[in-house]
Amino acid sequence: MNEVMKTIRTSLQEILASGIKMLPGLLTGIIIIMLTAYAAKFTQSLSNRVGHRTLRSQSLQILFSKTSYVMTWVTGVIFACVVAFPSLRLGDIIATLGLGSVAIGFAFQDIFKNFLAGVLILIQEPFRISDQIIVGDYEGTVTQINIRTTEIATYQGEKILLPNSTVFTSAVQVRTALGKRRTDLALGVDYNTSLSEAREILQQTLQQVNGVLPDPKPDIDIVAFGESSIDLIARYWTLPQQQIVRRTQTRAILAIKEAFDQAKINIPYPIRTLYFYNQDKTLDSLPASNGHSMNLKR
Numbered sequence: 001m002n003e004v005m006k007t008i009r010t011s012l013q014e015i016l017a018s019g020i021k022m023l024p025g026l027l028t029g030i031i032i033i034m035l036t037a038y039a040a041k042f043t044q045s046l047s048n049r050v051g052h053r054t055l056r057s058q059s060l061q062i063l064f065s066k067t068s069y070v071m072t073w074v075t076g077v078i079f080a081c082v083v084a085f086p087s088l089r090l091g092d093i094i095a096t097l098g099l100g101s102v103a104i105g106f107a108f109q110d111i112f113k114n115f116l117a118g119v120l121i122l123i124q125e126p127f128r129i130s131d132q133i134i135v136g137d138y139e140g141t142v143t144q145i146n147i148r149t150t151e152i153a154t155y156q157g158e159k160i161l162l163p164n165s166t167v168f169t170s171a172v173q174v175r176t177a178l179g180k181r182r183t184d185l186a187l188g189v190d191y192n193t194s195l196s197e198a199r200e201i202l203q204q205t206l207q208q209v210n211g212v213l214p215d216p217k218p219d220i221d222i223v224a225f226g227e228s229s230i231d232l233i234a235r236y237w238t239l240p241q242q243q244i245v246r247r248t249q250t251r252a253i254l255a256i257k258e259a260f261d262q263a264k265i266n267i268p269y270p271i272r273t274l275y276f277y278n279q280d281k282t283l284d285s286l287p288a289s290n291g292h293s294m295n296l297k298r
Helices: 002-054 058-084 090-107 109-124 164-169 195-207 242-262
Strands: 132-135 138-145 149-153 159-163 172-174 181-189 219-225 230-238 283-287 293-297
Touching: 002 058, 058 109, 109 138, 109 149, 109 159, 109 164, 138 159, 149 164, 159 164, 181 242, 195 219, 195 230, 195 242, 230 242
Parallel strands: none
Antiparallel strands: 132 138, 132 172, 138 149, 149 159, 181 230, 219 230, 283 293
């Protein structure tokens, strides 16, 4: 029994001694981690200033900033591990990471997938910060491209976080990519209207609307003979921002209505003709099987 207690006591003393020996390294590693946090912020701030001066693309500036931030943390953590555990070599750390990469990949595959998609989005630049896009059922202005998500602000004042992998693999409609957008405004005129006169009035009216671009010029197409009107489509171009498109369309509708009123051109609404009759007095004669006729009342 005494030998067992002596063995236990010796083991505890050895553990305590090794812990005391490791304590300075552990404290130094903790200090290195704390310094790494400040170093990462400083590196990110420095890379932001350098990126603004050397890189024209805002997306590449973001990528440079985030890459420097992540690399600073990786370097700091590896250095802290080497200091805290002197017997641990850099080659052992790399080998451990290599052996555990498969397990880590399965555990964090969504994070890695979104990270890589975010990097590709920043490099390829299918859209930029402040672009207005449509992804699936979501539409708004791109406010931020993070490591994991793309943030858009909807026109209703809501913030939507979309995973980068979803954005990268989905069809993205960039509404502000080309510098201008076309609006197709459908309307109809009365059958008694002179179509050449109506087209001329629409052309002149749209050219005077504030927000309509002079080039390309507005175009008026006659598209169909409707049930109660001849249908036309007025096509004009504006700047691509949603607010400008919406306000210009309102001004265009007001101007067209005023111009048509002055020219006494009617914009008809659908007309239906209804016939009423007393069904009790309507009889249909059907032949009977025995040669006689039978009157049925409907």
